[in-house]
Amino acid sequence: MAETILPWQVSQWDQLVRAEEEGRLGHALLLSGPSGIGKQRFAKALMHWLACEQPSAQGACGTCRACHFGLENPDIHIIEPPEGKRQIGVDQVRELVGISAQTAHRSGGRKVILIQPADAMNTNTANALLKTLEEPTGDTVLILISDEPARLLPTIRSRCQRLPFPVPPKSLAQDWLKMIVTDREQCEVCLHETGGRPLAAQFLFESDGLAARQRCDETLQAWVAGEISLSQASDALKDCELDFLLEWLSQRTHHLLRAVMGGDESAVNTIWQSWRQRPAQDILAFQQQVLELRAQVQRGVAVNRQLTLESLLLSWNMPARRVGLGL
Ligand SMILES: [Zn+2]
CATH class of the missing domain: 3.40.50.300 (P-loop containing nucleotide triphosphate hydrolases)
Structure with a gap:
């Protein structure tokens, strides 16, 4: 065939x-x-x-x-x-x-x-x-x-x-995805989490990525709240591939940034709502760090997963411009 x-x-x-x-x-x-x-x-x-x-x-x-x-x-x-x-x-x-x-x-x-x-x-x-x-x-x-x-x-x-090939119209993406993800609400969530990209949504669904993202959100929240240490946070995320983490952060910061700039607030993940008050330039600087890392990983640059993850956790907890690094 x-x-x-x-x-x-x-x-x-x-x-x-x-x-x-x-x-x-x-x-x-x-x-x-x-x-x-x-x-x-x-x-x-x-x-x-x-x-x-x-x-x-x-x-x-x-x-x-x-x-x-x-x-x-x-x-x-x-x-x-x-x-x-x-x-x-x-x-x-x-x-x-x-x-x-x-x-x-x-x-x-x-x-x-x-x-x-x-x-x-x-x-x-x-x-x-x-x-x-x-x-x-x-x-x-x-x-x-x-x-x-x-x-x-x-x-x-x-x-x-x-x-x-642009991101397809939502109705076409939904009609196609609901043949795989039969639960209507879950279909909607998968598409939302992947910015409307149907095959990425299918992958997220089939690889149990929604639950993994939820665990990542909870870990990040606990780390920012000071409930766990850096090494505990890093340990909690040890099963996640760097690609997965960078994709998750890039999507989350994209939604958060849009909301902070006056866009759709309902798109922001519940846990990330608590970071709505952060200055846009902090979120933007973090997002740039994530996107640059993702580009490096895709280019095949050897990146130390552990160090990268810890530096991302630190950055999100303590934006560089507030600690006087001049960014
Ligand atoms: Zn033929």
Whole structure:
């Protein structure tokens, strides 16, 4: 069975189908937008469609030889960081340069190469990729996925046909998610906690993330209230991955900051309501610290989890500008 696109991706799909029909489909496509909204799923459906021998406007046929092979199709290649790594290696991209120079296995067919996430390339790797983008061979389509296209080299961005994927309309996200999260209220909470990103909400639900976030909130509250020590707080959070913690803090500070600036107060988590009186610049400085750390972690910078967590706990308890660090 071929991959299908999600209900909120119809306009992006139609755009590509039209471009293909009119012979103006770019040889490099950049699928960009926040994580957790289904860009990978779209890319897989697109790869199958591009490789299919009898594609229709709806997608791959699902029955031809190319479709039968699925992702084992020799004309389909996926480049992603090796297991346990965050970065795509320069040798992986060189391999891709080699692939794009060969002809497709299926006579008259195309090679489709997916790079995900495209921002997992350092400058050396990105420069190696540029070679392929600068000398495109007619029968290769490169698909790049990026949550943060601003982190890509401008020379890469400018050579790609951009396909933005925004956060879907709430009604579409809800209709889709309630097939997985059948409890209406819980469905609503999962979407809210993930800023309306349906696949992130699904993951949160399936990984029991709501309860874990609640434990994090309670720990932070107890730490700020002086009920537990720094090492106790850090110990209470020891089972949470750094990614999880940074995502949780980034979402919480986002809602809090919006409320403090006069936005929707009901969006703020109950425990975080008690920090509504904090000056906006303190919250903003903390949020910047969280976002910078998250970007570092995503870039593959080695970060000491324990030290990072403790420094975040300290920052939130004692904003730097109040203790005279001059921020
Ligand atoms: Zn097919």
